[in-house]
Amino acid sequence: MRRSGIHDFARASIVNLVRREIAKTHPALLSGMSKPIDNLRNVAVPANDKRTLLTRILDEAGAEVVLAIGQGLRDGDFDPIWRAAARARDPQQLFHGWRRLEGYAHSTNRLEMCCVKDRQVDCRRYKVNGAETPSPVENLLICGVLIALLEIIGCHGVSCNMALFGHGSVVLYENGRFNVPDQRGDGLETTSWTIHWRAFAPKHQGHQGHQADLPTDPEISIPFPSGCNSEARRAVFQAATYLSADFLRQWKVSELARELGMSQRSLQRRLGEAELNYSSLVRGLRIQEACRLLEDKDTTLAAIGFCAGFSDSAHFSRDFRAATGTTPTAFRDALSSQ
Incomplete structure (x- = not known):
């Protein structure tokens, strides 16, 4: 049996968010779908299940509903990946964390983010390793999630432009509202978009002199x-x-x-x-955080390694064993037996 990893956890995080928000606004769309996913207990989610759910939402409710799903992150989330993203100190750190998660998860659909100005990011969705091209509805979901996260961390006056097939573009998001040229967004070239923000006031500060x-x-x-x-x-x-x-x-x-x-x-x-020294301080703090997260027996080891700041699962296991003399799994088992 294939072990559940951070890729599955990240996918479950997305699907769980989708289900939760659609249950609030269009509960009938979840009829006949698989049971809600507890992504802290069972992180394996077939990619096709996510695509099927999103396609149903797009067909029945429209592109604006898909785009607005990310706004549900404003209500908070127990998921450690969303919690970590919402604590980013600035947009650049948010983008860096997003790239780290994609690399850590070996994601086959990724988001290129290019900061061409202080308050602008150009985004492009692409595939790697011969994977399927990300679908338009998946692109819309990711676009909406990124907009929401930027606002959550402190960006004000956020707007988003997306290209139209043929020529021109549309202001997809402005003044807290989404706008699409047709219900399904069929006229949108969803693989790329540009997000602007007028100002940034960090929610998590730690500036010199304070x-x-x-x-x-x-x-x-x-x-x-x-x-x-x-x-x-x-x-x-x-x-x-x-x-x-x-x-x-x-x-x-x-x-x-x-x-x-x-x-x-x-x-x-x-x-x-x-x-x-600097390295030993960082490593020690990461081990402390991992030990704290391991107290929750339901969070996957892959998610713990990522949220504690380790570059990959191998470094997490190696550094943890070097520091504690045991593996993360054995440490967790020892905690649960107390």
Whole structure:
């Protein structure tokens, strides 16, 4: 039997969102479909099931309903992938996390995102590895999800333009409303679109000069040596707080130092005084986060590795075993037996 992986989990995350939102507005469309998916317990979702469901929604309810599904993410979600995306500090971090998830999941349909201006991203859907070309309805769903996530993280005045077959384009989204030229959106060239936003006010902040405003996290544990001075302890704990706020961001030591209001050399010196270096701090915090997530016996190991910031499942398993002396599976089993 094939093991469930992050690819299945990501697909289940999408299908679960679709079902939840359609149940609110067009419940009759779910009649006769398979039972709702608990993507924390059973992540295997056939790709054809997703396509069949979306096609039914498009045929019966129209393209605007498909586009609006992503707006349901505003209500929050238990799914760790959606929670992680909603915590992005800025659009660039959101796009980076999206690309990481696609690579981690070995996705065969992907989204190219090119930031040509400070407040504009050009998007293009494409296939890899000889996969099926993403369908127009799947493209519309992804477009709507990305619009919703940009607004959730703090983008204001979001609008979206999509090309029309033949020539020209249409303003697909503006002032919080979707607009399509025909019910099914048949005139839309759905493989590419452009999203603009007028301004950005981050929901998750951590700017230089505001270290005192940082939240404290009792789950962060730093093994300071007994002789470590208070300044080093404070700097290292602040660094750990930034890193732990979003494990999907691939921080560079220079970026972190700038956020803390110190030079890179000063940060490295403080880490050294705590008998740490940057890599060991990041790795230790990721292991702590993985241990916390492993307390939930229903979340897949693949999703835990991704949400804890590991580049792939192999690195997650290797680093976890090196740090704890056991595998993630054995660690979880030990927790459940207590």
